[in-house]
Amino acid sequence: MAAFTSHQTQTHFLSKLPTTNKPTRTKPIVTRVRMSYQESGPSLAVVGVTGAVGQEFLSVLSDRDFPYRSIKMLASKRSAGKELSFEDRTYTIEELTENSFDGVDIALFSAGGSISNKFGPIAADRGTVVVDNSSAFRMVENVPLVIPEVNPEAMSGIKLGTGKGALIANPNCSTIICLMAATPLHRRAKVTRMVVSTYQAASGAGAAAMEELELQTREVLEGKPPTCNIFNQQYAFNLFSHNAPILSNGYNEEEMKLVKETRKIWNNNNVRVTATCIRVPVMRAHAESVNLQFENPIDEETAKDILSKAPGVVVIDDRASNHFPTPLEVSNKDDVAVGRIRRDVSQDGNYGLDIFVCGDQIRKGAALNAVQIAEMLL
Amino acid sequence: MAAFTSHQTQTHFLSKLPTTNKPTRTKPIVTRVRMSYQESGPSLAVVGVTGAVGQEFLSVLSDRDFPYRSIKMLASKRSAGKELSFEDRTYTIEELTENSFDGVDIALFSAGGSISNKFGPIAADRGTVVVDNSSAFRMVENVPLVIPEVNPEAMSGIKLGTGKGALIANPNCSTIICLMAATPLHRRAKVTRMVVSTYQAASGAGAAAMEELELQTREVLEGKPPTCNIFNQQYAFNLFSHNAPILSNGYNEEEMKLVKETRKIWNNNNVRVTATCIRVPVMRAHAESVNLQFENPIDEETAKDILSKAPGVVVIDDRASNHFPTPLEVSNKDDVAVGRIRRDVSQDGNYGLDIFVCGDQIRKGAALNAVQIAEMLL
Known part of the structure; x- marks a missing residue:
C-alpha cells in the first residue's frame, strides 16, 4: 500500500493498525496494466503533498497505475526543499507559487480553502485542470461538483489538451x-x-x-x-x-x-x-x-x-x-x-x-x- | 462519588478519567438532609450487586441519601460470601435464592433478563416491589414502564406497606x-x-x-x-x-x-x-x-x-x-x-x-x- 515514503512527515502512523475483519468483496477487482510514466500521460502536480490527503493522492495514483509523464510535488515554503520518494524516484518538494503550473495538465489540490481560492484560478488560467479537494469552489456556479459514479456528466465539457484550464470540485467527504x-x-x-x-x-x-x-x-x-x-x-x-x-x-x-x-x-x-x-x-x-x-x-x-x-x-x-x-x-x-x-x-x-x-x-x-x-x- | 468499595470487584476502573469540561448547570442542585438508615425507611435488596449497574445502585442510593433500614446485597453463588463496604458498613454478599425476599420492601434488580424472569415474580409474590432494570417485563401488559420525569402516573397504583408486591420495569437506557x-x-x-x-x-x-x-x-x-x-x-x-x-x-x-x-x-x-x-x-x-x-x-x-x-x-x-x-x-x-x-x-x-x-x-x-x-x- 505504501508506495511512497517521506523523510519529513510520518502521517500514516496508524495505518498499520491491525484490521481484524476484511470486507467481503462482492465485485471482482480490476487489475490494470501499468503504463510507463516516462512515456505517456499528462503532467501532474500535487498541491499540499505533505498533508494526509496529499500523501493519499500519491498512494492512489500508484495503486491505480495512473499514467503520467511528470509529477510536481508542491507544498508550502516550510516543506520546500525536502525530499520525498515516490515510485522508486526521489522528488524535491517545491514551494507553491504562481509559476508552479506552467505546463501542468492536471493539478490535484488539497491544501485548504485559502490556498485553493488563491492558486486554483491561477492554475486554471494557465491551462491546468484543477481537481480541488477544498470547499472553495464546491458551490460556485459552473464549477462541476463531481462523484464519478454519481454525476460524471457534470464535467463533460472539460477536456485535456485544449489549452483551456478548468476548476472541478471534489465534494465533501x-x-x-x-x-x-x-x-x-x-x-x-x-x-x-x-x-x-x-x-x-x-x-x-x-x-x-x-x-x-x-x-x-x-x-x-x-x-x-x-x-x-x-x-x-x-x-x-x-x-x-x-x-x-x-x-x-x-x-x-x-x-x-x-x-x-x-x-x-x-x-x-x-x-x-x-x-x-x-x-x-x-x-x-x-x-x-x-x-x-x-x-x-x-x-x-x-x-x-x-x-x-x-x-x-x-x-x-x-x-x-x-x-x-x-x-x-x-x-x-x-x-x-x-x-x-x-x-x-x-x-x-x-x-x-x-x-x-x-x-x-x-x-x-x-x-x-x-x-x-x-x-x-x- | 465512590460511596462504596468492593474488595472483589473493580468495575469503576475508568471513572477517574479526567473530565475536562464540566456541564453547565442551569438549575439549582437540591441538597437533601440525610436520614439515619437505621431508624427509618424500607428494607432494600440489590440484586446483581457486583455488576456495573449494581454498584451504581449503591452509589446513587448513597448520593441521594435514600432512606433504608436494611439492605441486602444479592448476587450469584460465585460472589456469595465476599465482603463489600457501603456507607461505613461491611456487608457479606448473599447468594440470590427464592428465600432472599422475605421482609424486603423494595428490590432493585440488575442481573440480566433470565434472573429477572425467574426471581422477579417470586419477589413480587412475597410482597416485594421489584424495580427491574432488565428487558424481561418492559413490554408485559400491566407492568408499568416508568421514567419518573415522563410518566409517573403509570405506577400510581403501587404502594409500599400494603403487603402487595409488584413489578415495575426500568426502560432501556x-x-x-x-x-x-x-x-x-x-x-x-x-x-x-x-x-x-x-x-x-x-x-x-x-x-x-x-x-x-x-x-x-x-x-x-x-x-x-x-x-x-x-x-x-x-x-x-x-x-x-x-x-x-x-x-x-x-x-x-x-x-x-x-x-x-x-x-x-x-x-x-x-x-x-x-x-x-x-x-x-x-x-x-x-x-x-x-x-x-x-x-x-x-x-x-x-x-x-x-x-x-x-x-x-x-x-x-x-x-x-x-x-x-x-x-x-x-x-x-x-x-x-x-x-x-x-x-x-x-x-x-x-x-x-x-x-x-x-x-x-x-x-x-x-x-x-x-x-x-x-x-x-x-
Missing part, C-alpha cells in the same frame, strides 16, 4: 460517502427526504488530528490530562459535535455541505436533507446512519440488489452473524460499504429505508474521488 | 435518554415521528465490555491484535452496529426497544419511531442524534426554553464557542444534556427539530432512574 450509497436508490425510487447522522473520523481534521487522538488516548490511559491542541476538548473515549463553525440557522458548516452539495450533485433543488455531524474517536473512516424517504416504493430486497450491483459500493449485511460495515473494515479500501438495509418501520409501505454506510474518509472521501475525476479526463 | 429530552417537546407540540441514531457506550454491555475496550485500546496502541472476548471484533478506534440480535424486520432488539418502549411510555401507539443503534468506543455515556416531526408547530427558542426548564435535563447549546453535550461531560452526572437544538431545514415551517442528547448510561440510563422509581414509592 461526508457527502461523497452518503451519496455513493443513496444515489443508486435515488435513481430507482427518487429520494424526497434524507436524515443523516454522521460518525466522523479524526482524519477529516487532518494528520495532526489523528496524531492528537492517538496522543490523547495514551495520555488518558496513563491517567494524564489530554493534550488539546487541534480540538478544544478531550477526544479520546469521547465524541462531540463537529468542530465546523455554526451558522445562523444552527447547523454547522459540515452539515450544510451535506444539504447543499446533495442538491447540486443530484441537480435537484427539491430534495430535503437534514444532517447532524458528530466526530467520533476513530482514525480514518466515516460512518453515516441514513434514513431515506422515497417518492416511489422500493422494497428492501430490491434495495440490496441495486446496491450490490452499484460500482464502488460493497454490501456487508449479514444479519445472522451481526456483520455490518465498520470504519475499520473500510479503512484503506476504495469501496464504500453499506449495510443495515431495512424497511423503515416509521413509514408506510415501502416508501422508507434505513441504511448504514462506511467509507474511508481520506480515500473515497477525498483522494480516490479526486483521482477518479482525473481519470475521466484521460 | 437509550429510551430513557431519548425521552428525557423528547418528552417535554412532545407535551407541547406532539411528536408524530422520530428518527434516532445512537452513539452507545461500552457500559451498556457491562463492566467487562468497558474493561475490554480499555484493554483493546492499549493493545492496538502497542501494535498487538486486540483481545475480542465480549465483542466479536475490534472495538478500539472503531464502531459497529449494536450487538443485539437482529429481528426478522432487519432491526436489532436495541432499536425495537426504542420503537416499542416509546409507545408504551407515551401511551401512544401512533407515534412513529425508527432507530439505528451503533456502539462507539466511549466508556459510560450514550449520545443520540434525534430528528423530530411534530403535529403542531414549535420553534427553536420555545424548544430551548421548554428544555431548560425540564426536570433532569440540562441544556448545553453554546453555538458561539461550539460547546454542546458530550458523553464525557455527562459521565457520572444525573442530568441528561441536550444541545444542537435547531429547526430542521428538511421540514416545512416549525414542524421539525433536530437535537443531540447525551446521558450517563449507567446512571440515568439505569441505576438513577430505578432509584428515582423507588423514591416515588416512599
Whole structure:
C-alpha cells in the first residue's frame, strides 16, 4: 500500500493498525496494466503533498497505475526543499507559487480553502485542470461538483489538451460517502427526504488530528490530562459535535455541505436533507446512519440488489452473524460499504429505508474521488 | 462519588478519567438532609450487586441519601460470601435464592433478563416491589414502564406497606435518554415521528465490555491484535452496529426497544419511531442524534426554553464557542444534556427539530432512574 515514503512527515502512523475483519468483496477487482510514466500521460502536480490527503493522492495514483509523464510535488515554503520518494524516484518538494503550473495538465489540490481560492484560478488560467479537494469552489456556479459514479456528466465539457484550464470540485467527504450509497436508490425510487447522522473520523481534521487522538488516548490511559491542541476538548473515549463553525440557522458548516452539495450533485433543488455531524474517536473512516424517504416504493430486497450491483459500493449485511460495515473494515479500501438495509418501520409501505454506510474518509472521501475525476479526463 | 468499595470487584476502573469540561448547570442542585438508615425507611435488596449497574445502585442510593433500614446485597453463588463496604458498613454478599425476599420492601434488580424472569415474580409474590432494570417485563401488559420525569402516573397504583408486591420495569437506557429530552417537546407540540441514531457506550454491555475496550485500546496502541472476548471484533478506534440480535424486520432488539418502549411510555401507539443503534468506543455515556416531526408547530427558542426548564435535563447549546453535550461531560452526572437544538431545514415551517442528547448510561440510563422509581414509592 505504501508506495511512497517521506523523510519529513510520518502521517500514516496508524495505518498499520491491525484490521481484524476484511470486507467481503462482492465485485471482482480490476487489475490494470501499468503504463510507463516516462512515456505517456499528462503532467501532474500535487498541491499540499505533505498533508494526509496529499500523501493519499500519491498512494492512489500508484495503486491505480495512473499514467503520467511528470509529477510536481508542491507544498508550502516550510516543506520546500525536502525530499520525498515516490515510485522508486526521489522528488524535491517545491514551494507553491504562481509559476508552479506552467505546463501542468492536471493539478490535484488539497491544501485548504485559502490556498485553493488563491492558486486554483491561477492554475486554471494557465491551462491546468484543477481537481480541488477544498470547499472553495464546491458551490460556485459552473464549477462541476463531481462523484464519478454519481454525476460524471457534470464535467463533460472539460477536456485535456485544449489549452483551456478548468476548476472541478471534489465534494465533501461526508457527502461523497452518503451519496455513493443513496444515489443508486435515488435513481430507482427518487429520494424526497434524507436524515443523516454522521460518525466522523479524526482524519477529516487532518494528520495532526489523528496524531492528537492517538496522543490523547495514551495520555488518558496513563491517567494524564489530554493534550488539546487541534480540538478544544478531550477526544479520546469521547465524541462531540463537529468542530465546523455554526451558522445562523444552527447547523454547522459540515452539515450544510451535506444539504447543499446533495442538491447540486443530484441537480435537484427539491430534495430535503437534514444532517447532524458528530466526530467520533476513530482514525480514518466515516460512518453515516441514513434514513431515506422515497417518492416511489422500493422494497428492501430490491434495495440490496441495486446496491450490490452499484460500482464502488460493497454490501456487508449479514444479519445472522451481526456483520455490518465498520470504519475499520473500510479503512484503506476504495469501496464504500453499506449495510443495515431495512424497511423503515416509521413509514408506510415501502416508501422508507434505513441504511448504514462506511467509507474511508481520506480515500473515497477525498483522494480516490479526486483521482477518479482525473481519470475521466484521460 | 465512590460511596462504596468492593474488595472483589473493580468495575469503576475508568471513572477517574479526567473530565475536562464540566456541564453547565442551569438549575439549582437540591441538597437533601440525610436520614439515619437505621431508624427509618424500607428494607432494600440489590440484586446483581457486583455488576456495573449494581454498584451504581449503591452509589446513587448513597448520593441521594435514600432512606433504608436494611439492605441486602444479592448476587450469584460465585460472589456469595465476599465482603463489600457501603456507607461505613461491611456487608457479606448473599447468594440470590427464592428465600432472599422475605421482609424486603423494595428490590432493585440488575442481573440480566433470565434472573429477572425467574426471581422477579417470586419477589413480587412475597410482597416485594421489584424495580427491574432488565428487558424481561418492559413490554408485559400491566407492568408499568416508568421514567419518573415522563410518566409517573403509570405506577400510581403501587404502594409500599400494603403487603402487595409488584413489578415495575426500568426502560432501556437509550429510551430513557431519548425521552428525557423528547418528552417535554412532545407535551407541547406532539411528536408524530422520530428518527434516532445512537452513539452507545461500552457500559451498556457491562463492566467487562468497558474493561475490554480499555484493554483493546492499549493493545492496538502497542501494535498487538486486540483481545475480542465480549465483542466479536475490534472495538478500539472503531464502531459497529449494536450487538443485539437482529429481528426478522432487519432491526436489532436495541432499536425495537426504542420503537416499542416509546409507545408504551407515551401511551401512544401512533407515534412513529425508527432507530439505528451503533456502539462507539466511549466508556459510560450514550449520545443520540434525534430528528423530530411534530403535529403542531414549535420553534427553536420555545424548544430551548421548554428544555431548560425540564426536570433532569440540562441544556448545553453554546453555538458561539461550539460547546454542546458530550458523553464525557455527562459521565457520572444525573442530568441528561441536550444541545444542537435547531429547526430542521428538511421540514416545512416549525414542524421539525433536530437535537443531540447525551446521558450517563449507567446512571440515568439505569441505576438513577430505578432509584428515582423507588423514591416515588416512599
